Amino acid sequence: xxxxxxxxxxxxxxxxxxxxxxxxxxxxxxxxxxxxxxxxxxxxxxxxxxxxxxxxxxxxxxxxxxxxxxxxxxxxxxxxxxxxxxxxxxxxxxxxxxxxxxxxxxxxxxxxxxxxxxxxxxxxxxxxxxxxxxxxxxxxxxxxxxxxxxxxxxxxxxxxxxxxxxxxxxxxxxxxxxxxxxxxxxxxxxxxxxxxxxxxxxxxxxxxxxxxxxxxxxxxxxxxxxxxxxxxxxxxxxxxxxxxxxxxxxxxxxxxxxxxxxxxxxxxxxxxxxxxxxxxxxxxxxxxxxxxxxxxxxxxxxxxxxxxxxxxxxxxxxxxxxxxxxxxxxxxxxxxxxxxxxxxxxxxxxxxxxxxxxxxxxxxxxxxxxxxxxxxxxxxxxxxxxxxxxxxxxxxxxxxxxxxxxxxxxxxxxxxxxxxxxxxxxxxxxxxxxxxxxxxxxxxxxxxxxxxxx
Amino acid sequence: xxxxxxxxxxxxxxxxxxxxxxxxxxxxxxxxxxxxxxxxxxxxxxxxxxxxxxxxxxxxxxxxxxxxxxxxxxxxxxxxxxxxxxxxxxxxxxxxxxxxxxxxxxxxxxxxxxxxxxxxxxxxxxxxxxxxxxxxxxxxxxxxxxxxxxxxxxxxxxxxxxxxxxxxxxxxxxxxxxxxxxxxxxxxxxxxxxxxxxxxxxxxxxxxxxxxxxxxxxxxxxxxxxxxxxxxxxxxxxxxxxxxxxxxxxxxxxxxxxxxxxxxxxxxxxxxxxxxxxxxxxxxxxxxxxxxxxxxxxxxxxxxxxxxxxxxxxxxxxxxxxxxxxxxxxxxxxxxxxxxxxxxxxxxxxxxxxxxxxxxxxxxxxxxxxxxxxxxxxxxxxxxxxxxxxxxxxxxxxxxxxxxxxxxxxxxxxxxxxxxxxxxxxxxxxxxxxxxxxxxxxxxxxxxxxxxxx
Numbered sequence: 060x061x062x063x064x065x066x067x068x069x070x071x072x073x074x075x076x077x078x079x080x081x082x083x084x085x086x087x088x089x090x091x092x093x094x095x096x097x098x099x100x101x102x103x104x105x106x107x108x109x110x111x112x113x114x115x116x117x118x119x120x121x122x123x124x125x126x127x128x129x130x131x132x133x134x135x136x137x138x139x140x141x142x143x144x145x146x147x148x149x150x151x152x153x154x155x156x157x158x159x160x161x162x163x164x165x166x167x168x169x170x171x172x173x174x175x176x177x178x179x180x181x182x183x184x185x186x187x188x189x190x191x192x193x194x195x196x197x198x199x200x201x202x203x204x205x206x207x208x209x210x211x212x213x214x215x216x217x218x219x220x221x222x223x224x225x226x227x228x229x230x231x232x233x234x235x236x237x238x239x240x241x242x243x244x245x246x247x248x249x250x251x252x253x254x255x256x257x258x259x260x261x262x263x264x265x266x267x268x269x270x271x272x273x274x275x276x277x278x279x280x281x282x283x284x285x286x287x288x289x290x291x292x293x294x295x296x297x298x299x300x301x302x303x304x305x306x307x308x309x310x311x312x313x314x315x316x317x318x319x320x321x322x323x324x325x326x327x328x329x330x331x332x333x334x335x336x337x338x339x340x341x342x343x344x345x346x347x348x349x350x351x352x353x354x355x356x357x358x359x360x361x362x363x364x365x366x367x368x369x370x371x372x373x374x375x376x377x378x379x380x381x382x383x384x385x386x387x388x389x390x391x392x393x394x395x396x397x398x399x400x401x402x403x404x405x406x407x408x409x410x411x412x413x414x415x416x417x418x419x420x421x422x423x424x425x426x427x428x429x430x431x432x433x434x435x436x437x438x439x440x441x442x443x444x445x446x447x448x449x450x451x452x453x454x455x456x457x458x459x460x461x462x463x464x465x466x467x468x469x470x471x472x473x474x475x476x477x478x479x480x481x482x483x484x485x486x487x488x489x490x491x492x493x494x495x496x497x498x499x500x501x502x503x504x505x506x507x508x509x510x511x512x513x
Numbered sequence: 514x515x516x517x518x519x520x521x522x523x524x525x526x527x528x529x530x531x532x533x534x535x536x537x538x539x540x541x542x543x544x545x546x547x548x549x550x551x552x553x554x555x556x557x558x559x560x561x562x563x564x565x566x567x568x569x570x571x572x573x574x575x576x577x578x579x580x581x582x583x584x585x586x587x588x589x590x591x592x593x594x595x596x597x598x599x600x601x602x603x604x605x606x607x608x609x610x611x612x613x614x615x616x617x618x619x620x621x622x623x624x625x626x627x628x629x630x631x632x633x634x635x636x637x638x639x640x641x642x643x644x645x646x647x648x649x650x651x652x653x654x655x656x657x658x659x660x661x662x663x664x665x666x667x668x669x670x671x672x673x674x675x676x677x678x679x680x681x682x683x684x685x686x687x688x689x690x691x692x693x694x695x696x697x698x699x700x701x702x703x704x705x706x707x708x709x710x711x712x713x714x715x716x717x718x719x720x721x722x723x724x725x726x727x728x729x730x731x732x733x734x735x736x737x738x739x740x741x742x743x744x745x746x747x748x749x750x751x752x753x754x755x756x757x758x759x760x761x762x763x764x765x766x767x768x769x770x771x772x773x774x775x776x777x778x779x780x781x782x783x784x785x786x787x788x789x790x791x792x793x794x795x796x797x798x799x800x801x802x803x804x805x806x807x808x809x810x811x812x813x814x815x816x817x818x819x820x821x822x823x824x825x826x827x828x829x830x831x832x833x834x835x836x837x838x839x840x841x842x843x844x845x846x847x848x849x850x851x852x853x854x855x856x857x858x859x860x861x862x863x864x865x866x867x868x869x870x871x872x873x874x875x876x877x878x879x880x881x882x883x884x885x886x887x888x889x890x891x892x893x894x895x896x897x898x899x900x901x902x903x904x905x906x907x908x909x910x911x912x913x914x915x916x917x918x919x920x921x922x923x924x925x926x927x928x929x930x931x932x933x934x935x936x937x938x939x940x941x942x943x944x945x946x947x948x949x950x951x952x953x954x955x956x957x958x959x960x961x962x963x964x965x966x967x
Contacts, residue, residue, distance in 0.1 A: 398780020
């Protein structure tokens, strides 16, 4: 009865056979046994013509649910293959937020053409939702929510809900408004079920609401919903009128997207493009190039520093042997600190006001870790190069490099956040490159103090 | 009416004043205007004695909700300060999954002591839930779900639900079982509201269920719930009996935790400890040290390689000037590829079977990016060192290093996944260190071929 996702595809031969025999009723029945997202996977195995035929068997509700889950690229192809009636039906029926996501990637004249075949009410809804920035609450919300005017009874509310439930994405919260759509309160379906039928909705509603301003950034929205354990939060405009809701499953998409973006930034990999596997190598290369070029130019500075100190290198060539070790350790320690602070800022564990506590903490961590690594580096220099002066130079440089790197890794993300930049731009590669420069300066600085050249 | 979180603390002076005047009813009323998570923030500003007093004013339902949201460390202190009755009440009332999280961090004798004052049914529930690994479905699920036996009407189901709703965490899905608790189907509260009251529940229930095996890893669970837009999924044992449910808000915590772990691993920062800000520097240092030590020892290899080629460095000291640039660029390109593939595997964009497509793609990316950077490096060597041989050596090394690094960065995470390891252990620092070694070998290899030393 329960099943693994992979087993789903076992149904393929059966569908193909039924399709060949043109057994419509049986085909239809099979699809109703699966979740929309699963049907999307199944349909991938069929030609466009078969897809359109299979779609035509389904009731519009299920057809729209499947359409919503279909990859963005395939949605347009599919829609193009439908006849005009089916096209209009689908466009009218899909969830408002998914519909806007679909429209947003189309050229304007195509949007206008689609809008012209839709029902006026739905078209109006699209026009309104498209006004909001995609990464804000307005761009994320859906307009299919349950709303009632104040002053009616619990029983009447349930009756009304029964009629409208089928068309709503989320009926577990019912929002109570006045005549001007100003949001007054909320009741959950749980509250309704438990309450006496004759009570007035105004008496049982919660009036202290957590609402989301319509222009709030989606990352803030995600943080706010995650903080409270609600299934949805209402989105309101400046006058406090309810314009839509954001549901918890939209939030999951936002969290995943934001975390993906952070990971890409932290790896200095550029923007997350829709799907890695379907992007061309050249396009990926272009996205990664920007950061690499910046870092290469910074890398030139390391070369210049070494040229400056070439007199030292010429004299004691073994000085060079420890450069990879020092730069590497510094880069690694800096990356560690940066990853912790970047993530801490993202999930709210670290706050802007914590900057001095973070610096103090990372300084202590850096000293501790640096000393341990410094002793190791000293021993290696002593054993292999038999020079105590070189050993001390390398050991001290290691302590200083790791401490500086750890502090930099922790401070730079916080400074970015303070400047209104995303802390994740302080990527591992950026930290590594910055630390390369400082470790060379530290190393040659200490070497020229302790050792005599030429 | 709607409010920002920060405004919440404005109520503090009022509470303090009411507390001074001992106005219990008014204090109680204030708390009912806030969400549990907000009350937790407010309570942080009071002494333990005041907290216990304020808690004592509240009905047990709200008190338990607040207790659930309290930081783990404070839960124990609070509980210790309650009298025996209140202690037992709270322990009996909190959500089963939160309660187990709380118990799991306590020493065994303390758990036994708490269990002894709880109601037998609840204590039994704790014992059962504690048997499951914390990172599996069993360890994450809650046992407060709505379950009915098959064969009753929609009307009767709603009636039963009305009675039990208050004690349940999630009443929006009702699970239908047979006499042995074997899961047969599910109806949503929406289905129930819309259906004819006299219909039998068996007729309207969905029988094709997406269920979660009780020992499934939480990361898999998160992927599965995120895939379907359900508010909860049932957890079943080997015989198909329902043991609990996992709700979407638990899932959000799992996603955040998993993404945090991935970020820490990718930064080679060790384990994510409960809260960065409250962990001692020494403890953080210990967690980071393991990886640093491994990487330092690997870093020694770079030194050894350079010693091997010291004859070349002695002859052409300017060879050394380009080592940071080559190692840095290689490390950065490798980190980029690794971050993309690690994240791709985590969100399912990249699958195990894609390995050759990924390698082919990253090879092309590496060649493209490497050539661009190689030309830059060549130009720099020509301009500053006036040596075309050195320039060609550096340029070719750059192309080879960046290509190898990009491919390594992409392949290593996939190999880890194949071996059953977390791909995120292929961290930026690890890639950088591996690439350091290969870039030195490439560089000196090309140099000794093209240039004559001595």
